[in-house]
Amino acid sequence: MKIVQISDTHLSPSKSHFNNNWEPVRAWIEEMAPDLVIHTGDLTIDGADHEDDITFSLDLIGQLSMPVLMVPGNHDVGHLPGSHQPVDVERLARWRGLAGPDYWVSDHGDWRLIGLNSLLFGFEDEEEEKHFAWLEEQLLSRDGRQVAIFAHKPLFVDDPKEGDTGYWGIRPRQRQRLFDLFAGADVALHASGHLHWAWTGEHAGTALVWAPPTSFIIDTLERPMPGERLVGAVVHTFTDGGVVSEISAIPGLTSHVLDPIVEEVYPQAAKKKTLVEAEQ
Ligand SMILES: [Fe+2]
Ligand SMILES: [Fe+2]
Numbered sequence: 001m002k003i004v005q006i007s008d009t010h011l012s013p014s015k016s017h018f019n020n021n022w023e024p025v026r027a028w029i030e031e032m033a034p035d036l037v038i039h040t041g042d043l044t045i046d047g048a049d050h051e052d053d054i055t056f057s058l059d060l061i062g063q064l065s066m067p068v069l070m071v072p073g074n075h076d077v078g079h080l081p082g083s084h085q086p087v088d089v090e091r092l093a094r095w096r097g098l099a100g101p102d103y104w105v106s107d108h109g110d111w112r113l114i115g116l117n118s119l120l121f122g123f124e125d126e127e128e129e130k131h132f133a134w135l136e137e138q139l140l141s142r143d144g145r146q147v148a149i150f151a152h153k154p155l156f157v158d159d160p161k162e163g164d165t166g167y168w169g170i171r172p173r174q175r176q177r178l179f180d181l182f183a184g185a186d187v188a189l190h191a192s193g194h195l196h197w198a199w200t201g202e203h204a205g206t207a208l209v210w211a212p213p214t215s216f217i218i219d220t221l222e223r224p225m226p227g228e229r230l231v232g233a234v235v236h237t238f239t240d241g242g243v244v245s246e247i248s249a250i251p252g253l254t255s256h257v258l259d260p261i262v263e264e265v266y267p268q269a270a271k272k273k274t275l276v277e278a279e280q
Pocket of ligand 1: 008010020042073194195196
């Protein structure tokens with residue numbers, strides 16, 4: 001089974017900065033002819049507050065001729081409590097109504113694929129508890145299958161024991177719960193997006209893959225992270241024995257850089273940048 005993972009397309013009808021990369025991505029995926037495409041979130045520039053960002057992105061992704069599964073990103077359903085767009089009932093209902101379930105399970109022969117909504121982690125509320133209980137159930141009922149997990153946010157950025165990395169990783173308490181659930185559950189792969197950096201690694205027997213974005217890289221706006229800055233996708237090849245994941249560039253893709261256009265695309269992030277500069 002071959003799966004192409006794409007991430008962080010950041011499409012929008014009103015902020016069209018990265019839309020030109022969709023056609024080369026679509027054409028390349030058709031050429032690769034995978035059995036399945038998985039989008040690990042941030043379909044949109046601002047689907048958390050603009051319904052037409054979600055419908056526009058779904059229309060483009062719907063051009064693909066093979067099945068597509070997706071999980072939402074923070075720009076699709078909102079982010080942590082205290083952020084300027086926290087996940088809430090309305091944002092979740094919008095995603096679920098337009099895009100379908102925000103988490104899912106899909107069995108393919110000897111493999112169980114699980115899509116997580118990592119934006120629910122960090123609230124310590126009923127939705128989060130429900131999500132953990134659901135994940136535990138999917139792992140317990142895997143019936144001898146190996147497991148591959150797809151989520152927007154990585155489990156950690158620099159170190160599995162690191163503290164709270166705020167915007168970027170899963171908070172320590174929720175990360176430990178995930179590690180505990182994964183232990184002994186044949187979780188061969190955890191594949192994510194969100195960072196706009198491409199990297200592969202390993203933790204406790206689980207291969208970790210950060211898919212590159214198809215939209216933009218970040219220059220000095222954020223600190224450097226492990227891996228490399230590139231735009232592209234990941235090809236995951238699943239066999240009875242395991243999974244091989246290859247990060248791949250895509251011909252014809254523009255490597256947009258967020259920094260010079262951040263004020264147009266993400267004014268909130270630009271404001272944060274100005275504050276940091278003012279403090280320095
Ligand atoms: Fe993103
Ligand atoms: Fe993100």
